[in-house]
Amino acid sequence: MPGDPNPNIDLLYKDPSQPMNIRIKNLMDQMTLEEKIAQMAQLDRVAATPDIMRDFSIGSLLSGGGSVPREEATAEEWVEMVNGFQNGSLSSRLGIPMIYGVDAVHGHNNVYKATIFPHNVALGATRDPELVKRIGAATALEARATGIPYVFAPCIAVCRDPRWGRCYESYSEDHKIVEQMTEIIEGLQGELPPNSRKGVPYLGGKDKVVACAKHFVGDGGTTNGINENNTVIDWHELLSIHMPGYYHSIIKGVSTIMVSFSSLNGLKMHANRNLVTNFLKGTLRFKGFVISDWQGVDKITYPEHANYSDSLLKAINAGIDMVMVPYDHTEFSTIMLSHVKNNLIPMSRIDDAVKRILRVKFSMGLFENPIADYSFVDELGSQAHRDLAREAVRKSxxxxxxxxxxxxxxxxxxxxxxxxxxxxxxxxxxxxxxxxxxxxxxxxxxxxxxxxxxxxxxxxxxxxxxxxxxxxxxxxxxxxxxxxxxxxxxxxxxxxxxxxxxxxxxxxxxxxxxxxxxxxxxxxxxxxxxxxxxxxxxxxxxxxxxxxxxxxxxxxxxxxxxxxxxxxxxxxxxxxxxxxxxxxxLPMNVGDEHYDPLFPFGFGLTTEGIGV
The missing domain is CATH 3.40.50.1700 (Glycoside hydrolase family 3 C-terminal domain)
Incomplete structure (x- = not known):
């Protein structure tokens, strides 16, 4: 049984003095196929128990929007919940810690009493990357206050049509502003040390969190701004408008990247091997892990989840490493096992995914410090963070x-x-x-x-x-x-x-x-x-x-x-x-040939020098 202890386990992977690649290889050499596949699954907390985490060695949990321990839960209650699941993971055969993620897109926004910062559309108006970096650091502290080490932020979409329902999650219609605002990654994860290798995930300490650049790629350019729709664009436009934010995020050491629900020229991004594997992992040399969006794999085929087996096959072979399942881990595992055993998904693809997931976990020190403590609980909604949010409001x-x-x-x-x-x-x-x-x-x-x-x-x-x-x-x-x-x-x-x-x-x-x-x-x-x-x-x-x-x-x-x-x-x-x-x-963006706005990009009156 997966949860049974085994005295024959080689614990070299738990030795922090060993090089990371040695630790990863040592652990992977001892993992069964079932354990590897389980590391690729992310469940919502409502679908998990400590026993499930122990018996199946699930790789990750998340709180989707509104998925909380209870209404108005305290920071201490969040920590206790996360640690309860983590203790289950640590009791598994190999004791691989799970990584817990949450949508913290304008502060730690699921959590009662957290500081809620202005949404990205406002932060883009500040033109202040240093401010956004400080907001990232504050958000990291508030996430850590609740025991959570992973946030699904920043959204680096370039919204080209305000009819899109996610436009406020975008800093700007101009990719240059979006590029500048990737400074938030260094606030969330910490600043990269000198001479760091491009594309390698990084986490700067216990007061930082793993970040996630999203949604790869072109989500802000869909036809008529329809959410999850099709972005029709040529290669040059894709590289010049929607891709620069990812390049800058990777340079800053972003640990994970989330794939978009949308399609690119008719192909679902969750099934786009050319962009996910060949370009992101190959050309851009991204070494962290690629995660799906919420049931994003299910939506590859229509109607949603109608052919989940085929969807999983396409998504994993496209290069997705972790699947936000988020409810049924047994269906996920059963289908994945079948695909591998039938040689439809090569073992090399599974090993690539697991290596990337473990690389992030080792990079963030999760094996050494898997259990959250209460040292940051006072950071949740602290006055310093509220003062920072107030400053951000003023400047936006x-x-x-x-x-x-x-x-x-x-x-x-x-x-x-x-x-x-x-x-x-x-x-x-x-x-x-x-x-x-x-x-x-x-x-x-x-x-x-x-x-x-x-x-x-x-x-x-x-x-x-x-x-x-x-x-x-x-x-x-x-x-x-x-x-x-x-x-x-x-x-x-x-x-x-x-x-x-x-x-x-x-x-x-x-x-x-x-x-x-x-x-x-x-x-x-x-x-x-x-x-x-x-x-x-x-x-x-x-x-x-x-x-x-x-x-x-x-x-x-x-x-x-x-x-x-x-x-x-x-x-x-x-x-x-x-x-x-x-x-x-619409759509109308700065630089367009027939640009005739009410207020142009960059407009903003001032009141400096005007007395009361």
Whole structure:
């Protein structure tokens, strides 16, 4: 039985003084085919038990979006859960530790009380790779606070069409900005030592985590921005637009790369041997492991999972090393064993996959330190990380309109005045402010989603104590006119979403946002704060608002919005995405022949030198 102890095991692979290649060979020489295949499986925690980890030597676990030990679980509870599974793995025949992964795409976003940073679309507007590197380091600490050593970040997609539901996960439509933002990898994993070999995975210490560049490759270029759809592109465009981020990630020592759900010129990326094996592993010399997306292998054939056997055959032979199964490890193992025994998957392909997985595990010191401790629990949602997130919010805000002309600006707003109206669905709602990939996969419309400061909280903290703040989520115009407000701040935008649920062909500001803008901005001087994962249609309403700012999806630290509204800091953000006039123009990106935006790439007004 796989879990039975064996006194004849050669434990050379557990000796950290031995060269890594010696340790890997020693361990692999003692592994059965079943154990090798099990190392290639990643299960969601709901499909695993410590006994399963022990008896089958499963290689990896993950928490998918919202897969948590319990609602509002503490850091200590996360550590206990992860260690429970790990103790199962360590009790297996060879004691190979599992690696636990999680989606931490804007902070440790599954976890209650974690710091939620602005989404990537906002970070691209900062033009500040050093800031993003610090965010990576903070995210690593918060992941380690819960005992987790592996995060599925960064997303280095180059979103070429804002109709795509994952566009906010992309730093920019411009590959140069995406390249710069791969600095986050050094924040997550640590800085590579001098003279490190290109393509070899690296982890800089117990306060760092294994990173994952995703989604290889071309996910941001699908036709009409449809999620998981087909990217039609020639080789030159692929190399010049969508590939540079991977090259830069590999140079920085990224340990894992995730394959995209999408297709490239009609071929599913999960089945694309030319790109995964020949180019990524061959030409780019990537030595870490390649992981599938969630049930990404299942989707090679249609309908999904209809021919899982054929899908697995294509995916593994294409070069995928670890399969995010994520539920049924016995089906996975049975099919894989059959394919190998029938010579459909060569043993060399299995050994390549396992060698890569073990290389990452040895590189990160997982064999020496498999059990998480409580030394980082205080890092979860720490004040230092919240201050960093607040800084990121400030730097990401893009001012699109500030009065009718430069001689008569609306912003910054005076803190001391008689009465201010704060309105809009997004002014006092943490869930709307954070967007998708927050606590749950799709995010939630909930004021109490997690711990943080709403934009209304930030405004209340910023103004003079004698200034009256009136909050009305959806005020009518008669109320606004009757109350004699000095001015109004209207916070509206998109609901939370992610992936296909966010695909949108009209990109209008959803109700009640438009009605709130109409009721308020026609009656009093108003500043509109737009909360969205991408540019939205604003041209028809631009003349009726006095000032407009893109706040993107700022995360838990809404105080950063107030910092800039009231002039404690100036606006510095610049558009990393083209702001279109109408959706009929899409896709439209900087450098296109017929480029006619409402606000061009790089646009952003400043308030420096303007007094309150």
């Amino acid at each position: 805000l893009v001012l699109l309109k500030n009065g009718e002309n430069a001689d008569n600006p609306v912003l910054p707003l005076p803190k001391k005045t008689s009465k201010i109206l704060v309105a809009g669905s997004h002014a006092n709602n943490m869930g709307l402010q954070c967007g998708g990939w927050t606590i749950t996969w799709q995010g939630l419309d909930s004021k109490n989603l997690t711990v943080g400061t709403t934009i209304l909280d930030g405004i209340l903290n910023a103004v003079d104590p004698n200034t009256e703040i009136v909050y009305s989520e959806i005020p009518d115009s008669e109320f606004v006119k009757a109350e004699n407000f000095s001015y109004a701040i209207v916070v509206v935008g998109e609901p939370p979403y992610t992936e296909t649920a966010g695909d949108n062909t009209n990109l209008t500001i959803p109700e009640p946002g438009l009605s709130t803008m109409k009721n308020v901005c026609g009656s009093v001087k108003c500043v509109v704060v737009l909360i969205s994962g991408r540019p939205l249609v604003v041209e028809p309403y631009l003349s009726s608002v006095d000032a407009l700012m893109a706040a993107w999806l700022p995360g838990t630290e809404g105080q950063g919005v107030a910092d800039v509204l009231f002039g404690d800091y100036g606006f510095t953000g610049k558009l990393s995405r083209t702001w279109f006039k109408t959706v009929d123009q």
